Amino acid sequence: MMIRQSGFWRAATLLGVIWAVWHYPKMLSSPFVESAPQAAPLILQFTVQIVLANYVLCWLFLRSRLAAPVAAAFHAAFNVVATAYPLAGVDPYLTACIALCVLVILVFDRRIEVDDAL
Numbered sequence: 106m107m108i109r110q111s112g113f114w115r116a117a118t119l120l121g122v123i124w125a126v127w128h129y130p131k132m133l134s135s136p137f138v139e140s141a142p143q144a145a146p147l148i149l150q151f152t153v154q155i156v157l158a159n160y161v162l163c164w165l166f167l168r169s170r171l172a173a174p175v176a177a178a179f180h181a182a183f184n185v186v187a188t189a190y191p192l193a194g195v196d197p198y199l200t201a202c203i204a205l206c207v208l209v210i211l212v213f214d215r216r217i218e219v220d221d222a223l
Contacts, residue, residue, distance in 0.1 A: 113163065113217045121159030125152040132194060151194045157203040158183060164210050164217070 132151055138144045162176055169175040187193045210217065 117160050117163040121156030125155035147195045154200040160207045
């Protein structure tokens with residue numbers, strides 16, 4: 106299993122980057138992105154948000170007895186927010202809320218080793 110070989114944080118980061126790149130075409134086809142220069146900072150913030158959300162998603166998957174349904178519900182909720190609010194993927198306040206969730210996981214889940222983050 107990839108998580109056991111490389112640690113939670115490294116595995117979740119790699120998966121988060123892959124997840125973000127997978128969603129680039131959808132983000133770049135948005136009517137809110139008018140040009141490539143405008144897209145550059147949006148891509149960076151979008152990637153950060155997706156990687157952060159993936160930490161939460163992976164944590165839910167690993168810590169839940171109903172792993173797949175709980176992770177799917179989180180992803181569905183994420184999609185509902187993004188559908189209702191098209192700029193959610195680049196909203197700094199939403200990104201900050203997700204980052205706060207990741208911080209809570211880092212501080213309070215002792216089963217995830219801090220050394221994995223280094």
